[in-house]
Amino acid sequence: MNKEILLGDEAVALGAIHAGLTAAYSYPGTPASEIMEYLVKVSQESHGFIASWSVNEKVAYEEALGVSFAGRRALVSMKHVGLNVAADPFMSSSLTGANGGFVVAVADDPSMHSSQNEQDSRFFAQFAQIFCFEPSDHQEAYDMTRQAFDLSEDMNIPVMIRLVTRLSHSRSSVSPGEPRRPNDLHFGARQCWTLLPANARTRFRRILDLQAELIQFSNASTFNRLELNPKNTRLGIIASGIAYNYVLENLHGAKEKPSILKISTYPIPEDLVKTLVGSVETILVAEEGYPLIERSLKGLFGIAGKNLVGKLSGHLPLSGELSPEVVRTAVDLKPLPQRQLGDFKPAGRPPQLCQGCPHADTFNALKKALEGHERSNVFSDIGCYTLGYYPPYNAVNTCVCMGASVGMARGGAEAGIHPSIAVIGDSTFGHSGITALLGAAAFNTNMVLIILDNCTVAMTGGQPSFASGERLLKIIEGVGVPKEHIRVIEPLPKYLEKNAQVIKEEIAHPGISVIVAVRECLEEARKKRKR
Amino acid sequence: MKPQRKQDIILAGVGGQGILSIATVIDNAALREGLFIKQAEVHGMAQRGGAVQSHLRLSKDRIWSDLIPRGEADMILSVEPLEALRYLDYLRPEGVVVTSSTPFINIPDYPDREGLLARLQSIRGSIIVDSEKLAKDAGSSRTQNTVMLGAASRHLILREENLLEYIRVLFAPRGELILEANLKAFELGRRAAGF
Ligand SMILES: Cc1ncc(C[n+]2csc(CCOP(=O)(O)OP(=O)(O)O)c2C)c(N)n1
Ligand code: SF4
Numbered sequence: 001m002n003k004e005i006l007l008g009d010e011a012v013a014l015g016a017i018h019a020g021l022t023a024a025y026s027y028p029g030t031p032a033s034e035i036m037e038y039l040v041k042v043s044q045e046s047h048g049f050i051a052s053w054s055v056n057e058k059v060a061y062e063e064a065l066g067v068s069f070a071g072r073r074a075l076v077s078m079k080h081v082g083l084n085v086a087a088d089p090f091m092s093s094s095l096t097g098a099n100g101g102f103v104v105a106v107a108d109d110p111s112m113h114s115s116q117n118e119q120d121s122r123f124f125a126q127f128a129q130i131f132c133f134e135p136s137d138h139q140e141a142y143d144m145t146r147q148a149f150d151l152s153e154d155m156n157i158p159v160m161i162r163l164v165t166r167l168s169h170s171r172s173s174v175s176p177g178e179p180r181r182p183n184d185l186h187f188g189a190r191q192c193w194t195l196l197p198a199n200a201r202t203r204f205r206r207i208l209d210l211q212a213e214l215i216q217f218s219n220a221s222t223f224n225r226l227e228l229n230p231k232n233t234r235l236g237i238i239a240s241g242i243a244y245n246y247v248l249e250n251l252h253g254a255k256e257k258p259s260i261l262k263i264s265t266y267p268i269p270e271d272l273v274k275t276l277v278g279s280v281e282t283i284l285v286a287e288e289g290y291p292l293i294e295r296s297l298k299g300l301f302g303i304a305g306k307n308l309v310g311k312l313s314g315h316l317p318l319s320g321e322l323s324p325e326v327v328r329t330a331v332d333l334k335p336l337p338q339r340q341l342g343d344f345k346p347a348g349r350p351p352q353l354c355q356g357c358p359h360a361d362t363f364n365a366l367k368k369a370l371e372g373h374e375r376s377n378v379f380s381d382i383g384c385y386t387l388g389y390y391p392p393y394n395a396v397n398t399c400v401c402m403g404a405s406v407g408m409a410r411g412g413a414e415a416g417i418h419p420s421i422a423v424i425g426d427s428t429f430g431h432s433g434i435t436a437l438l439g440a441a442a443f444n445t446n447m448v449l450i451i452l453d454n455c456t457v458a459m460t461g462g463q464p465s466f467a468s469g470e471r472l473l474k475i476i477e478g479v480g481v482p483k484e485h486i487r488v489i490e491p492l493p494k495y496l497e498k499n500a501q502v503i504k505e506e507i508a509h510p511g512i513s514v515i516v517a518v519r520e521c522l523e524e525a526r527k528k529r530k531r
Numbered sequence: 532m533k534p535q536r537k538q539d540i541i542l543a544g545v546g547g548q549g550i551l552s553i554a555t556v557i558d559n560a561a562l563r564e565g566l567f568i569k570q571a572e573v574h575g576m577a578q579r580g581g582a583v584q585s586h587l588r589l590s591k592d593r594i595w596s597d598l599i600p601r602g603e604a605d606m607i608l609s610v611e612p613l614e615a616l617r618y619l620d621y622l623r624p625e626g627v628v629v630t631s632s633t634p635f636i637n638i639p640d641y642p643d644r645e646g647l648l649a650r651l652q653s654i655r656g657s658i659i660v661d662s663e664k665l666a667k668d669a670g671s672s673r674t675q676n677t678v679m680l681g682a683a684s685r686h687l688i689l690r691e692e693n694l695l696e697y698i699r700v701l702f703a704p705r706g707e708l709i710l711e712a713n714l715k716a717f718e719l720g721r722r723a724a725g726f
Contacts, residue, residue, distance in 0.1 A: 005558055005568065030575030114575030170597040171554075171570040173562060242597065249596035324600035336602030339622040344650060346617045347640040349545065351581035384579065459576070 006174050008167035009034035011138045012077070012105050015145025017042060018179040019101065022072035023050035025060035027431065028460035029079030030114035031168035032107035036077055037461070049182065053463050056402070056431040057082035061089045061104070068102040068158075069193055071186035073149055077105040080119050081401065085432070087124070090158075094128040095195055095203035097156040099188035101149035107163040110289055110321040114459075116382065116401065118319070120289030125160045125266055129207050131214050132160040132266040133223070134241040138172040140223060140264065146177065151217070155210060164288050166321065167242055211267065219271045223264035226272045228279055232258050236280030237331070238273065238293055240264065243286035246327035258284075258331075268296055277306060284330060285310035288322055352387055358454055358519035359385040361491035361499075363395040366421065366450065368496065369503035376419045377412055381405040381433070383425035384458045384521075396423060403432025406449060410440045413447045419507040420447040427457040430467030434475060437514070441480035444511040448503065451476075451514060452491075454521040462524050469518075476514050485513040492519065536566065536591035538688045539599045541618045544610035545635045546578040549676035553608070554585050555701060556680060560693035561589045571597040580637050584618055589688065608683045610662065610676050611635045612647050619654075628654050629683040629724070631662035631675060658682060658724050665719040671709065674716035681720025691721075 006014060013035045016024060026036035039051035054060035057078045067074035076086075083090060083106050090104070106124070109115040125132035131151060133144040141163070148159040191199050218224065235258035239247040244262045251257055261276045263269065277283055277297070283306060285294040291311040298308055309315040315330045316322065328335065353360050363385075370376050380386060380396035381404060388395040398408060405422040406429075413420035424433050429451050440447060453472055457463040467475055476486050487506060489499045499517075506513035540557070544550040554570050561568045571586040586599045601620050607628045609615035615630035622628065630651060634644055651657055660682045662675040669678065677698065684691055698717060702710040 003562065005562060034574070113573070113577065166571055166597050169572050169574050171558060171572070172568060172594075172597075245595045245597065249600060252595060323598055324596045328600065336600060337624050338602035338620045339624065339626070339654075341616065341619050344616065346613055347638055347642060349580075349582040349613075349638055351546065351576045351579035352637065354579065387579065459579075461574070 003173040003175050005171050006138055007034050007169060007171050008135070008138055008141050008163055009107070009169070010038040011141035011174050012145045012161055012163065013038040013042070014174070014176060015142040016075040016103065016149070017049065018176060019146045019149035020073050020180040020182045021049045021075055022100070022182045023052070023064070023067045024075040024077070025052055025054045025063040026077040027054050027057045027060050027082060028457050028463040029082050030460055031109055031163070031165040032077050032079045032082070032105065033460050033463065034168065035105055055466055057086040058089060061086040061093075064102065065089060065093055065096070068098045068100045069188040070100065071188070072100040072183045073102075074100060075103050075105060079115065080106060080108040080121050081115065081117065082106070083121055083124055085402070090124065091128050092195055093158045094130050094207050095200055096188070096193050097203070097206070098152045098158050099156070099186070100183050101152040102158045103145060103148045103152060103161060104158055105145070105161040105163065107165070107168045108289055109165050111165070113165055116399065118289075120292060121160065121162050122266055122289065122292050125162070126292070129211060130158050130160060131155070131217070132162055134162045134264050134266070135167060136241050136244045136262070136264060137167070138170075138174045141167065142174045142176060144223065144264070155213070157207070157210065162241070164242060164321070215267045215270055218265045218267055218269040221265045221269065224269045224272055225262045226259070226276060228259045228275070229257050230279070232256055233280055234258070235282050235284065236261070236276045237284045237286060238263060238276065239286040240293060241288050243288050243322050243327065246322055246324045247286055247331065249324045250328045250331055250333055263293060268293060273297070277303060282307040282309060284315065286316060286322065286327055286330065287311075291318070350390065352390065353384060354522050356522055357384065358491045358517065358521070359388060359452055360393065361493055361496070361519075362450065362452055362517040363388045363393045365489070365491065365496055365499035366423070366503055367393070367395055368500035369507065370419065373419055375417055376421065377417045378421045378423055379405040379408040379412060381422075381424040381428045382459070383428055383452075385423060385425055385452055402428050403436055406433045406436035406440060409447045409449065410436070410443070410445045413445050418446065422447065422449045424449065424451055425458075426451060426453040426455070426468045426472060427465040429472070430465065434467070434479065437476070437481070438479040441512050446510050447512060448506045449512070449514045451516045453516050453518045454524070456521050456524040458521040458523060462521070462527060472516060476516070481512055481514050485509055485511070487513070487515045489515060489517050490519055491517045536688060538589045538606070539604045540587040540606045540608055541599060541604045541621050542585040542587055542608050543614040543618055544583055544676070545614060545637070546580050546583050548610045548635065549673070550583060550585055550610060552701060553676050553680045554587055556694055556697040557587060557589070557687065557689065559697040559700070560689045563693050564689060566591055567594050569594045569597050582614060582617060584614070606683065606686060608679060610679050612651055613642065615651060627686055628657040629679065629686065630657065630659055631679055632659050633661065633663035633675065660720060660723045662720070665723055666716055669712050669716035669719055671712040674712050677713045677716040678720035681717035682724040684717070684721050685724065
């Protein structure tokens with residue numbers, strides 16, 4: 001079979017296509033974006049399935065759920081925090097179950113390379129009591145995605161694929177299998193999909209009753225592997241996902257290998273764990289993310305007569321991603337000799353706004369307009385413009401989650417902040433700023449919302465933005481912002497004074513105002529020229 | 532060519548300098564030669580002018596970790612001199628540093644250029660190439676990454692003809708002029724490194 005070099009994300013996407021995908025939906029977010037980028041690219045070449053960016057993750061989840069209801073196979077993909085946004089349909093979909101195969105691919109970002117927090121989506125899978133695969137390499141990412149669709153249809157449940165940055169954004173070769181045809185249309189049963197209390201109780205009972213079967217499936221899965229070394233009763237290692245790679249990196253050549261259990265599916269394969277724990281004195285748990293396996297083993301009181309080590313014991317770090325080095329120390333090997341930098345500390349090189357970025361001009365005008373205001377605050381949001389936090393701008397003081405700036409500016413204004421300014425990108429506004437603006441407009445809150453319309457989702461690599469251009473202006477008017485307080489500016493250095501003046505006028509207005517700063521992202525313009 | 536068919540390379544640069552193009556060429560050449568590859572790369576926030584690196588692992592045997600362990604890299608290949616130093620602790624004691632001498636200055640506290648070059652020269656076996664000048668000579672200032680690939684080529688466990696083939700595959704779709712510039716850049720880099 002032909003080998004292809006793929007990103008971990010792309011291996012998931014290809015697995016889904018070959019599993020007989022009908023439609024996939026996603027909202028961009030590092031490190032998951034490349035799943036949909038790949039699907040969009042392939043769908044444009046082959047037209048066999050739909051691959052579409054959505055307005056946000058909740059909507060993407062529901063769009064995919066509709067496909068599953070219709071009996072066809074659906075993939076929804078997102079970054080870890082996207083699942084917070086989609087948590088509502090996610091939790092209830094464990095009750096509706098799946099009709100056509102339904103797979104949720106979630107990419108976690110331990111170390112927060114491009115994220116506002118780090119969280120472990122395996123807990124979400126556990127929370128919803130659904131099945132979860134955690135691949136450790138690219139071939140597994142492909143194979144598990146295919147199997148996830150089968151399992152989803154066999155058991156009528158949503159199935160999660162949990163990725164992490166280092167797999168999502170690593171390339172390696174994959175041998176794909178034979179593609180299969182999509183399903184035909186067949187409707188879901190209305191008593192399963194209408195979660196009125198009477199139906200929902202039955203459906204909840206069903207997912208509870210399925211747990212034993214899911215654990216059995218995990219015990220039997222060939223993706224989990226127990227290699228017992230009866231000669232070494234001292235140490236056993238439980239390693240999941242890519243942590244398994246770090247363990248093997250350090251130990252594959254060792255003379256006296258410990259027993260190793262690789263865990264790649266959840267619920268935890270209890271029988272395999274029991275066998276390992278029964279065979280050794282010390283158990284080291286290595287997992288990327290939060291200590292889910294370790295905490296389950298530890299319970300409240302630990303395992304009598306055994307020494308359990310890992311993140312909770314301090315043998316591995318609780319925050320940040322694992323590395324071959326930290327696992328090396330945890331398995332008691334000396335660090336490799338390395339070149340030393342001596343006293344030289346290379347100056348840091350943090351990301352920054354591009355030279356000439358439109359956001360910079362908006363920030364300059366905003367700072368000018370706010371001169372002399374002692375009780376002002378700029379609430380911001382997530383996107384390239386969050387980099388306005390850094391010098392020389394020092395322009396924004398908050399960034400919490402997508403859309404938070406609008407609601408926070410209202411709260412801030414009502415708590416006495418004046419001027420209370422919110423700064424949000426066009427895509428983030430479409431994602432979850434609209435509903436907050438509806439509220440602020442309904443109460444005519446004394447605040448100024450600045451929407452930075454650079455016509456794209458720049459931070460994540462230039463995906464399409466839906467709340468941009470004319471449609472954006474109509475949305476703002478449509479949620480009830482008075483027309484005379486919807487202002488459009490063009491953020492360019494030559495308009496600095498003029499733009500600052502517009503902002504000042506709207507600050508002076510004692511009610512809701514929205515200023516839209518329209519200028520295309522430079523990266524986006526550059527890409528268009530290339531095309 | 533080294534008898535041992537295994538090589539770990541840290542590619543370094545600043546977001547936008549094209550280190551992933553170098554990686555693509557090496558990956559495909561390695562696959563052609565029947566090697567296993569793993570290549571961890573940086574996407575997202577850091578690509579906005581921040582420090583970026585890619586871990587590239589080639590081996591005739593199965594590769595476990597996507598990340599190169601500190602102390603195991605055979606080569607640091609950098610398109611920027613400060614970035615070459617940032618990952619020095621990944622290098623094994625007998626590893627080589629192949630780096631551009633052209634600074635990319637987008638931070639206020641960028642170190643003194645002479646001191647930086649002196650530090651790089653003091654690294655045993657380092658190869659320092661003026662990628663900016665050579666790229667211009669090749670016909671496009673955007674080929675600095677390919678200059679550096681050329682400069683590193685003799686130290687790679689891959690055959691030059693395979694590297695050149697994938698330079699063609701990568702750049703041919705972008706037009707004859709760009710392809711020619713990159714082939715020339717590779718050649719100039721290789722010669723500047725003393726081969
Ligand atoms: C819930 C959630 N989904 C996705 C992301 C990833 N993400 C970060 S910023 C951003 C959008 C940025 O687009 P926009 O608001 O238009 O600003 P720009 O970067 O274009 O300036 C996205 C999708 C996230 N942080 N949280
Ligand atoms: S990518 Fe676009 S929006 Fe982001 S910093 Fe650069 S110019 Fe600004």
